[in-house]
Amino acid sequence: MHVYIFDYFLNQKKYEKIVAKIETRLTDLGLNGKNCHVGPLKSLTSIVRDELKNNPKTVVAIGNNNTLNQIINSLESLPIPVGIIPVGVNNEISRSFGIKDEDEACNILSARLMETIDLGVINGQYFVSSAEIQNKETIIEINNQYTIEPTGPGKIKIINLDIEQKNNKSNPRDGLLELYITVAQGGIITRNINKSFIQSNNIIVNNLIHKNFIIDNSMEIKTPAQIGTAKGKLKIIVGKERIF
Amino acid sequence: MFKTDKNSDFKEAETIIGPSVKVEGDFVGQGNLIIEGVVRGSVKTDGNLRVGDKSKIEASVAAENAIISGEIKGDVNIKGDLELTVGAKILGDIETGTICIARGAFFSGKCTMNEGIKIKDDKKDNGRTINGAEEEIEA
Numbered sequence: 332m333h334v335y336i337f338d339y340f341l342n343q344k345k346y347e348k349i350v351a352k353i354e355t356r357l358t359d360l361g362l363n364g365k366n367c368h369v370g371p372l373k374s375l376t377s378i379v380r381d382e383l384k385n386n387p388k389t390v391v392a393i394g395n396n397n398t399l400n401q402i403i404n405s406l407e408s409l410p411i412p413v414g415i416i417p418v419g420v421n422n423e424i425s426r427s428f429g430i431k432d433e434d435e436a437c438n439i440l441s442a443r444l445m446e447t448i449d450l451g452v453i454n455g456q457y458f459v460s461s462a463e464i465q466n467k468e469t470i471i472e473i474n475n476q477y478t479i480e481p482t483g484p485g486k487i488k489i490i491n492l493d494i495e496q497k498n499n500k501s502n503p504r505d506g507l508l509e510l511y512i513t514v515a516q517g518g519i520i521t522r523n524i525n526k527s528f529i530q531s532n533n534i535i536v537n538n539l540i541h542k543n544f545i546i547d548n549s550m551e552i553k554t555p556a557q558i559g560t561a562k563g564k565l566k567i568i569v570g571k572e573r574i575f
Numbered sequence: 576m577f578k579t580d581k582n583s584d585f586k587e588a589e590t591i592i593g594p595s596v597k598v599e600g601d602f603v604g605q606g607n608l609i610i611e612g613v614v615r616g617s618v619k620t621d622g623n624l625r626v627g628d629k630s631k632i633e634a635s636v637a638a639e640n641a642i643i644s645g646e647i648k649g650d651v652n653i654k655g656d657l658e659l660t661v662g663a664k665i666l667g668d669i670e671t672g673t674i675c676i677a678r679g680a681f682f683s684g685k686c687t688m689n690e691g692i693k694i695k696d697d698k699k700d701n702g703r704t705i706n707g708a709e710e711e712i713e714a
Contacts, residue, residue, distance in 0.1 A: 477600025477616060485595075500589075514595030527593035527612070 333364030333414075333440075334387040336375060336402060338394030341418060342368065349418055349433060353393065356437040364391075379405035389414050389568070391440065395421040396460075397549035403450065403457050403565060414440045414568040421548060424460050427494040429570025439570045446573070448503040450564040451491040451546075453556050458546035459565070462489045462558060466514060468539035469554075473510075473531050485514040485524075489534060489558055496574055500530065503575055506562045507532050534558040589622065594629055608638070610645070617649075624653075628662050635667075650684075 335357070341350050354366060367382065369375045379390065379402055390406070391414035392398040399415055406413070416436040417425040430436045450457040466481040473479065481487070490509040493501035501509050512527040536544070538554040546552055589606025592598055597613045604620035611627035617635045618624070624638035630645035640655040646664040651657065653671040661679035668685040676682060 474603075477598055477602050479592075480597045480599075482595045482597060512593065512596055514593065516595060525593040525595040525611075526591065527596050528588075528591040530589065 332385065332387050333362055333389045333391060334379075334382045334385075335364055335366045335391045335393055335416075336378060336398070337366065337368045338375065338392075338398040338418075339369040339371075341394060342370065346418060350393075353416055353418075353433050353437065356434070357440075360437055360441045362437070362440055364389075375401045376405045380407070383407065383409060383411070387411060389440075391416060393418060395419055395549070396424045396547045397421065399424055399459065400457070400547045400549055403459065408564075410566060412445055412566040412568060416440070423494040424492070424547065427460070427492060427496075427574045428567060429572035429574075431570075431572075435570065440568055444569055444571070445566055446569045446575075447563045448565050448567060448575070449491060449506060450561045451489065451508055451558065452561050453489075453544060453546060453552050453558045456546065456550070456552055457561065457564070458491065458550075460490070460492045460494045460547050462544045462546045462552070462556075463487065464536060464538060464544045464554070465542050466512065467542070469542075470537050470539075471510070471512075472535040472537075473529060474533045475535075479512065479527070479529075481512050481514050481527075483514040483516055483525075485512065487512050487536065489536075491560065492575070494574075500528075504563075506560050508534065508558065508560055510534060532560045588625075590620075592630075594627070602634075626663075628660075654689075 337350060367378045369378060389412045390402060392402045393416040402413060415425045415430055416433050417430060418433055430439055450459060451462060453462050464487050466485040466487055469487060471479040488511045490501050492503040507530045510529045510531060514525045515522060516525060517523045536554055536556045543551040543553055544556055588609045590604050590608045592610045592612045594611040600616045602618045607622040608620045609625045610630050612630055614632045614634050619637040622639055624641040626632060626643045626645045628644040632647045633649060635649045636647060637652040641653050642658045643663045644660045648666045650667045651665060651669045655672045657671040658675045659677060659680040659682060661677045663680040665682045670687045670689060672689055
């Protein structure tokens with residue numbers, strides 16, 4: 332049985348037609364399953380955990396990056412395939428899986444092309460694409476061997492799946508994370524961006540002014556943060572246009 | 576030996592330490608490494624190493640091949656080719672297979688050549704081959 336998790340924001344009136352269209356399309360494709368709508372009295376996590384007792388064939392996230400992130404963190408390490416039907420904005424992760432919109436997503440679910448990829452883990456929380464934090468007052472420890480300290484303002488980005496496709500070294504199946512440190516130097520006119528790049532699967536990040544990490548462009552995680560990979564943790568249904 | 580074919584290896588750099596970061600500790604890499612920033616401790620890679628002209632390294636350095644344009648305070652151990660370009664400054668001992676020092680580079684320390692050096696003279700019959708010899712240059 333398939334379980335379809337409709338995120339809370341889809342209860343808004345403007346998404347009514349899209350939700351009805353998705354339900355109809357899934358029925359037409361013979362992909363019937365249980366439709367679960369997240370509401371004010373039932374969280375996404377509790378719905379997923381209840382449905383796991385029925386051994387579903389697939390859990391499908393209907394929503395955005397945040398919906399997917401919550402679902403993979405609710406699966407309790409079970410190897411259940413996950414599908415995505417993107418709705419609304421903030422859907423870069425589904426696009427990197429080759430899924431552009433809800434129509435295409437239903438066809439991709441029907442074709443059921445599956446890939447196994449790594450997940451990033453930050454303080455026990457999984458992420459699919461990346462974790463980001465500011466440089467200011469941040470110290471990074473790599474493999475318990477050396478520390479890196481940026482000397483100017485900028486951004487630290489730790490990538491598992493490169494949804495922006497700026498880095499050809501990124502591979503969500505190599506068991507490694509890519510650490511990018513960008514530091515801006517100079518004035519407005521002579522602004523220069525210096526970049527550092529390191530691959531590792533054991534990173535500790537401490538921010539002395541207690542800024543938080545943002546994972547998958549959707550969720551905040553407190554520092555200090557221990558970051559690594561969970562190799563082959565996610566079975567995901569993908570389209571042919573995926574980036575990996 | 577130190578021409579563009581070596582430089583092309585750095586296009587595939589596995590690790591880049593940019594000019595605006597400080598690294599402290601034992602840096603161990605497995606591929607090509609580019610250092611443009613400040614490093615204290617030790618640097619070891621089984622790939623090629625390039626040290627940029629603005630970088631400052633206070634560490635012992637070990638790599639397969641290296642092109643040095645910045646400053647290193649510490650011993651340098653290179654299995655293959657070592658090139659010191661204009662502006663390079665090394666305060667420490669060097670152990671390398673082959674070495675190329677450009678005019679304007681600064682080196683203070685002991686240099687040990689590890690690999691055999693072949694000297695051939697085709698014109699005369701006094702051609703000689705020295706294999707496994709160690710040649711030391713006191714700078």
